[in-house]
Amino acid sequence: MLRVKSVDETKNIIKENFSKYHLETEKIKLEEAVGRIIAADVLAPDDIPTFHRSTVDGYAVKSSDTFGSSETLPSQLKLVGEIKMGEKLEILPKEGETLYIPTGGELPENTDAVVMIEYSEDLNDGYIYIHKASAPGNNVVYIGDDAKKGAVIIEKDSVLRPQDIGVLAAMGFSQISVKRKLQIGIISTGDEIIDIDEEPYGSQVRDVNAYAIYGDLIRPSCKPVRYGIVKDTTVEIKNKVQTALKECDILLISGGSSVGIKDETFNVIHSLGSPGVILHGIAVKPGKPTIIGKISEKAIVGLPGHPVSAFVIHHIFVNHLINTMLGIPLKITASIAGTMAVNYPSNNGREEYLPVQFQNESDKMMIYPVFGKSGLISTLSNSQGYIHISRGNEGLNKGDIVEVFLWT
């Protein structure tokens, strides 16, 4: 039997086994690309902007014409026209001449700066009086300032954000190549599990895990598929796993992974091929009885049956697996800082993910662990986030400042 692994060892095992997973690329419409992963470096096809652009409303000038200007001694420039937005320039100003230019307008040749309208005066005598000296480049964005032709504008493996969509729009990409979605199957096992529209009889319970996890996996880069509920027998689980594994990149099996008499998931993964089970047990609370397997490059995860354990393991380790297979670089996770409102005793050598609530009390964010007997799903829905308690920690004291990671 495999030795129980620490959290860091588990993450390393995931990295070693799945970081080279190959995902094909597909071309999709730009407007549908938020959250998708860029398949290869995107290069700027042109300089952006494509023209020297004014950043203010004002007058396009040759800066040397304005040297020495002040309120008491303004420069006098002949107004020879107006630059229109989006139009190609027709007039070229000569020395001593200027044109009105709006924000975003194209700077005429022979000019190198824009004087803000606030520093000019128009007496309707055909001249503009400039009250302030300009230097070359004042209020101007040059060709290529935003991006130089051929420069990498979005790196491979980036997760596209709305602002990246904006950048790609500016460059004229109406379609973009991204990695295809990871297909993730969810199988529920357990003789006692029934579907959510059935009425429980005796000690039957409805299928909580498949729905919670399915809901969490509805995201741009994943396609979750539920494969229903199977009875706790090696034959039934094996048949379902073989079917699902043909279609999926990752297969999650909920239930059946506690080290008891119903431990069929382990046997099934072990029987399906090499290397089979690569991890059996994580030294973490909750979620010790977790299994990770690998069958021809694909991943199988046996989640604990308890809803809280299953969800925590999913949130921490399945997400890590997904990001690893998608090739997403490790992200910085935002958190909130809070103050422990109560003592929380040591966890004796196991790392712990402790669900917590927080509450603003006289401008202090107070943190309350959500206690609950094992298997209560209300523990999870009553919590807004969790604290990560490391292995060496001897417990948290009332008043300690802790970092809370929000569930979403």
Place this chain on the structure above:
Amino acid sequence: MLRVKSVDETKNIIKENFSKYHLETEKIKLEEAVGRIIAADVLAPDDIPTFHRSTVDGYAVKSSDTFGSSETLPSQLKLVGEIKMGEKLEILPKEGETLYIPTGGELPENTDAVVMIEYSEDLNDGYIYIHKASAPGNNVVYIGDDAKKGAVIIEKDSVLRPQDIGVLAAMGFSQISVKRKLQIGIISTGDEIIDIDEEPYGSQVRDVNAYAIYGDLIRPSCKPVRYGIVKDTTVEIKNKVQTALKECDILLISGGSSVGIKDETFNVIHSLGSPGVILHGIAVKPGKPTIIGKISEKAIVGLPGHPVSAFVIHHIFVNHLINTMLGIPLKITASIAGTMAVNYPSNNGREEYLPVQFQNESDKMMIYPVFGKSGLISTLSNSQGYIHISRGNEGLNKGDIVEVFLWT
């Protein structure tokens, strides 16, 4: 002309005008409900669990039968059967009798506790030897411990998270009533704006804002719709706004809101009805020339034309408007703490949202402002988040600890 408003005043104006916005409800499948907003308090239709449940693998006992048990003096209980998962119990143990019970199994009548298998011994003589005294309720979850029949399990206006989907699954909700999606229209204005698949001529630029904002609005509770590009004339803008306003709850107009000669958005909103323009200008950097209007309960927002300003205003104020109209309570926002890597000068009386990058340098998270000339969209795509600098702040010094909000 309306006085420029502070950030707080702007948020109050949004609250006063749009917090009573009425959204109809619709019934949807549970598995599609993540991110949707619960229309009315959801009550537990039954006690959950529906039976007294064991939280461990072990033996169901009447606790008084185990009083005084120890390793040296175990209690001897007659093994009369095994409880099966998901089945209705048939054997009732009598005094001095026990049954094997798996985790999740239903506790038989006449028993009130479960002894973990680790504290028992089976010598295959028909008896189980118990090494530890049990108290009533040990290792048992009672009927209704997770939720009592009739109790509120999800409150009105909650945004459904995956774990809430789990709770609703446990209760047997295969469908759920949620508020319908907010329809949000996006109109781009500007004589210089062309669609992303066109080649720019002269000083034309592609439509960045509509795509970035559309991408950001692809979320469970919103339905974004692009209405294309219109020229900067009152007539054209007015026609498009009237069409879009019939179909949308919120209408975003990008461009045309700077206080210059092309200020048609203001005129259009003003001409459409009462109260019309309710805010003209926010004392914030970037994004001062923002307009908010209200026409028969619906909202119109005139965004600045600069991509960075438009995106920041969208991120801060349009999101605030959306949450207000959806009725979502103010959320706590996660952030990361970092150290300013450089000085950043004062902003003189305007609040500021400063785009920043961060970088881990010898275990310190160093924060770098993303400088960029006005209107460069690379400013936005190069930043990972922003710092909120309040109005009274006299600038940030190198070494100051600051709070960074991530863009997503």
